[in-house]
Amino acid sequence: MRSFIIFCLSFYVVFAKHEIYDGHALYDINVKTIDEGRVVNDLENELLLDVWTHAVPGRAGQVLVPKVKRKIFENALKGAGVEYNVQVENIKDQLELEDQKLAAAAARSSRNSSRFSFDYIPTYEEVDAYLEDLARRYEHVRVHVAGTSVQGRPIKYLAVSTTNFQNFRKPIVVMQSLLHSREWVSLAATLYAIEKLVVDVTESDLLENLDWIIIPVVNPDGYTWTHSNARFWRKNRRTGLMAGDFCIGVDLNRNFNSQWSTASSSNVCADDFHGPGAMSEPETRAIANLLATFTTRIALFFDIHSFGSMILYGWGGNGVLPPHALTLNLVAVRMAQAIDAAKLPTNPNYVVGNIAHVLYFASGGASDFAMLTGVQLSYTYELPAWRNHNWSLNGFLVDPDFIEQAGVETWEGIKAGARYAIGNFRAKDV
Ligand SMILES: [Zn+2]
Numbered sequence: 001m002r003s004f005i006i007f008c009l010s011f012y013v014v015f016a017k018h019e020i021y022d023g024h025a026l027y028d029i030n031v032k033t034i035d036e037g038r039v040v041n042d043l044e045n046e047l048l049l050d051v052w053t054h055a056v057p058g059r060a061g062q063v064l065v066p067k068v069k070r071k072i073f074e075n076a077l078k079g080a081g082v083e084y085n086v087q088v089e090n091i092k093d094q095l096e097l098e099d100q101k102l103a104a105a106a107a108r109s110s111r112n113s114s115r116f117s118f119d120y121i122p123t124y125e126e127v128d129a130y131l132e133d134l135a136r137r138y139e140h141v142r143v144h145v146a147g148t149s150v151q152g153r154p155i156k157y158l159a160v161s162t163t164n165f166q167n168f169r170k171p172i173v174v175m176q177s178l179l180h181s182r183e184w185v186s187l188a189a190t191l192y193a194i195e196k197l198v199v200d201v202t203e204s205d206l207l208e209n210l211d212w213i214i215i216p217v218v219n220p221d222g223y224t225w226t227h228s229n230a231r232f233w234r235k236n237r238r239t240g241l242m243a244g245d246f247c248i249g250v251d252l253n254r255n256f257n258s259q260w261s262t263a264s265s266s267n268v269c270a271d272d273f274h275g276p277g278a279m280s281e282p283e284t285r286a287i288a289n290l291l292a293t294f295t296t297r298i299a300l301f302f303d304i305h306s307f308g309s310m311i312l313y314g315w316g317g318n319g320v321l322p323p324h325a326l327t328l329n330l331v332a333v334r335m336a337q338a339i340d341a342a343k344l345p346t347n348p349n350y351v352v353g354n355i356a357h358v359l360y361f362a363s364g365g366a367s368d369f370a371m372l373t374g375v376q377l378s379y380t381y382e383l384p385a386w387r388n389h390n391w392s393l394n395g396f397l398v399d400p401d402f403i404e405q406a407g408v409e410t411w412e413g414i415k416a417g418a419r420y421a422i423g424n425f426r427a428k429d430v
Pocket residue numbers: 180183253305306
């Protein structure tokens with residue numbers, strides 16, 4: 001009886017957790033001019049809406065609007081003459097669909113445990129167990145702790161090296177995901193890379209000539225929260241930022257010490273709140289310490305996000321290009337072409353360029369910070385938002401049919417970048 005009650009309670013928790021999104025509608029916004037884009041942006045900030053994509057001329061924006069704000073939002077758009085349409089009337093339905101699809105895929109995959117499953121999105125604990133298991137099974141693989149999250153969870157990374165990081169002429173590739181906790185599909189890219197570097201090795205040159213540091217879950221508290229309470233949570237779980245903790249969390253990809261606070265929000269309640277100070281968060285400091293430890297040898301840095309099918313480089317805060325921008329762009333184009341050759345035909349080609357030019361001004365980002373520490377090739381990937389044929393799941397939501405595909409196609413880009421790094425890396429003087 002007791003276990004039946006627990007079963008019922010856990011059932012309730014699983015299916016009640018999306019209540020906070022009940023009645024939230026997803027809007028497509030089409031702006032004709034940059035001025036219209038500014039009007040929409042100001043409105044979104046004023047109403048503290050959850051912006052999925054910023055609307056710019058030629059590219060529709062997507063924004064999630066709670067039921068109580070829909071009327072005022074629509075009236076303001078109409079008043080400004082901005083075109084919009086409601087893509088999803090109630091996002092809660094889509095969240096429940098995602099749960100069902102992932103649960104069904106997980107149930108199917110448990111029958112075949114011979115390899116790590118890319119049928120569903122593993123939890124923080126499952127990723128942790130996987131990393132520890134690999135370190136036990138493979139001599140050239142180690143697990144280390146880069147730091148500890150606000151709530152005390154270890155931020156672990158996998159170190160893969162055939163020479164135990166002792167060959168100082170070998171360049172290092174650093175790859176991380178889930179800095180933004182709701183961008184679940186980004187995890188598939190890092191886990192697939194691990195699989196290809198450790199378990200199913202078909203590119204031995206990438207192991208012989210490079211060392212690898214991979215941090216699958218940079219924001220473990222936020223990520224755990226997306227599984228337990230709020231699927232669209234983006235920030236970390238920092239409290240004590242304002243009286244009564246009415247709003248919590250810092251956007252970790254605005255918290256790094258790279259043009260900090262110049263193009264991000266100082267509003268604690270905003271999704272891009274940059275934190276009380278540069279590097280104020282233990283998660284960003286963990287990454288900074290890791291980069292500092294290996295600073296002379298890191299040739300390539302990947303910060304994996306979703307969504308948008310983009311490969312982006314600095315500087316994000318002001319849109320200024322670094323002196324080696326042509327090289328950054330050349331390598332990004334090679335990576336994009338490699339991904340495009342393997343992508344689903346229904347997804348768009350990757351777009352390559354400066355963060356501020358292609359996406360929007362954003363300061364304090366991880367890839368900018370890595371470049372500031374001396375990493376020549378530093379990129380933010382925005383993986384595709386996969387939409388199935390009836391356009392149901394999209395944006396941050398993950399269809400199990402796309403998880404392995406996201407890993408496979410992103411790996412093509414990582415490989416292309418890594419091979420460029422092998423041929424062109426010049427070790428810096430210590
Ligand atoms: Zn992101």
